[in-house]
Amino acid sequence: MKKRILAIFLVLGMLLTLLAGCGGKSAETPEKRAEANAITVGIAQDLDDSLDPHKAVAAGTKEVMFNVFEGLVKPTSEGELVPAVASDVRVENGGLTYIFTLRQGVKFHNGDTVDMQDVLFSVGRCAGLDGSDPLIPALAAIDAMEGEGDTLTITLKEPNLEFLAYMTLAILPADYDQQDTQPVGTGPFKFVSRVAQDSIVLERFEDYWGTPAKLDKVTFKIIEKADGLVRGLQSGALDLVSHMTTTQTKQLKKDAFHVEEGSMNLVQALYLNNSVKPFDDVRVRQALCYAVDKRGIIDMAFDGYGIPLGTSMFPSFGKYYDESLTDYYPHDTAKAKELLTQAGYPDGFEMTITVPANYQPHVDTAQVIVEQLKEVGITATILPVEWNSWLSDVYGKSEFQSTITGLTSDNMTARKLLERFNTQAGNNFTKYDDPAYDELFAKAVSAASDAEQVEIYRQMERNLTENAANVYIQDMADLVAVRTGVEGLTFYPLYVLDVSTLYWDK
Numbered sequence: 001m002k003k004r005i006l007a008i009f010l011v012l013g014m015l016l017t018l019l020a021g022c023g024g025k026s027a028e029t030p031e032k033r034a035e036a037n038a039i040t041v042g043i044a045q046d047l048d049d050s051l052d053p054h055k056a057v058a059a060g061t062k063e064v065m066f067n068v069f070e071g072l073v074k075p076t077s078e079g080e081l082v083p084a085v086a087s088d089v090r091v092e093n094g095g096l097t098y099i100f101t102l103r104q105g106v107k108f109h110n111g112d113t114v115d116m117q118d119v120l121f122s123v124g125r126c127a128g129l130d131g132s133d134p135l136i137p138a139l140a141a142i143d144a145m146e147g148e149g150d151t152l153t154i155t156l157k158e159p160n161l162e163f164l165a166y167m168t169l170a171i172l173p174a175d176y177d178q179q180d181t182q183p184v185g186t187g188p189f190k191f192v193s194r195v196a197q198d199s200i201v202l203e204r205f206e207d208y209w210g211t212p213a214k215l216d217k218v219t220f221k222i223i224e225k226a227d228g229l230v231r232g233l234q235s236g237a238l239d240l241v242s243h244m245t246t247t248q249t250k251q252l253k254k255d256a257f258h259v260e261e262g263s264m265n266l267v268q269a270l271y272l273n274n275s276v277k278p279f280d281d282v283r284v285r286q287a288l289c290y291a292v293d294k295r296g297i298i299d300m301a302f303d304g305y306g307i308p309l310g311t312s313m314f315p316s317f318g319k320y321y322d323e324s325l326t327d328y329y330p331h332d333t334a335k336a337k338e339l340l341t342q343a344g345y346p347d348g349f350e351m352t353i354t355v356p357a358n359y360q361p362h363v364d365t366a367q368v369i370v371e372q373l374k375e376v377g378i379t380a381t382i383l384p385v386e387w388n389s390w391l392s393d394v395y396g397k398s399e400f401q402s403t404i405t406g407l408t409s410d411n412m413t414a415r416k417l418l419e420r421f422n423t424q425a426g427n428n429f430t431k432y433d434d435p436a437y438d439e440l441f442a443k444a445v446s447a448a449s450d451a452e453q454v455e456i457y458r459q460m461e462r463n464l465t466e467n468a469a470n471v472y473i474q475d476m477a478d479l480v481a482v483r484t485g486v487e488g489l490t491f492y493p494l495y496v497l498d499v500s501t502l503y504w505d506k
Contacts, residue, residue: 034504038217042229042241044358045387046222052179053170054135066496069170069185079493085171095159100152107207109190116147121174165411188213188500214503226360239483246303262478262491266406270471275431285468287339289329291376294473301364305477311461314475316493320414325465336376348377354403357384362404408495414457432469
């Protein structure tokens with residue numbers, strides 16, 4: 001009898017543990033976090049590609065680690081570049097020479113002071129000046145780099161109008177070899193710990209050179225299931241969640257949360273592997289563009305929130321954005337069927353849409369697209385995969401037919417968004433291959449004036465649209481659920497989450 005009672009208590013204990021892990025009542029209440037000047041942020045993916053900012057690929061990793069690292073310059077919420085690790089920058093010699101003055105007393109999170117050796121290491125590593133392949137291809141433009149005292153002089157092979165934006169690359173300690181797992185930067189928050197598939201913890205860096213973070217601690221809790229994020233907010237376990245759908249936000253009590261709306265600053269699309277059948281035929285790709293009703297997707301899956309796109313550029317990039325391409329392919333099932341017939345698919349075909357399962361907005365988009373494609377005879381099957389599998393197989397190896405994701409930029413350059421479709425780009429996972437596009441890209445990089453460069457980039461965007469490189473959908477609205485009492489959320493024209501501005505309004 002005693003054994004049965006003990007077994008019952010053990011089972012009850014296990015159930016309670018499971019319930020707590022599924023978003024039940026949190027042992028740490030929002031009130032306790034407010035008292036401790038800390039918050040917990042829910043995120044849908046683990047930071048498991050690399051925490052080294054020069055190697056990180058996933059936008060979600062860069063979104064979080066934005067708070068840990070800084071470059072010689074850094075972006076503001078208005079999209080401007082301002083001095084950071086450098087206190088001053090001058091451009092001379094017709095745009096060939098950049099002279100940076102290092103800021104005095106900037107410290108790394110390990111307590112060491114940033115010196116010229118660290119800067120030379122960081123920039124040289126990304127530029128491949130040691131003879132290795134550059135981690136940032138754009139920095140192959142560097143011809144020479146010299147550091148003397150607190151003055152860094154970089155000479156380019158030819159003028160580069162976008163060069164300064166790439167100086168947002170993180171400055172790292174030269175003699176440190178654990179950035180992959182224990183990153184050290186100069187930002188307002190320092191990395192404390194990461195528990196795989198569970199959490200990432202950051203703490204305020206007390207020796208930060210600039211405006212200090214308002215919070216003492218931020219915990220990023222990894223919850224890959226969309227309903228788990230909602231339960232975490234409802235239970236009091238989470239204080240903030242970005243990138244939510246309207247369906248999710250409607251489940252929250254209005255007196256407990258406020259929902260703030262921004263833009264995700266990304267290009268959500270049905271990305272196509274241009275090297276595999278039937279997507280190696282431009283007529284098939286164009287047919288898909290006519291078959292997919294992007295405004296219908298926004299209305300049905302996002303309650304009308306979102307900005308329809310027609311190419312690989314989003315509105316916050318201002319002068320580069322060509323709104324005229326948005327409706328280049330109006331929803332037209334008859335035209336789609338005509339093109340499919342011309343391509344040899346009068347009865348349509350079967351295809352697979354690979355989707356990262358932890359991103360509910362992409363899953364929702366895929367479900368609507370499946371129904372839309374049925375109207376032109378195409379049978380699409382959704383293949384949900386774990387995020388690390390998507391990153392490895394789809395993005396890394398191009399082992400897919402089509403996929404839905406959002407591509408963004410970590411600096412304010414059109415090049416960062418458009419370079420990936422260049423034939424030689426290492427991240428050209430869609431295998432887009434067009435000599436005319438490559439030629440335009442080469443001209444854009446070496447453009448002599450801003451006006452000329454802008455025009456060429458817009459021509460590249462039109463090239464992607466006319467050749468239906470992908471089925472462009474939208475720049476998704478960024479709905480952020482914020483617990484009542486937490487203030488200071490700041491939106492950037494980049495895919496980042498700045499937690500240094502957040503605070504409890506006590």
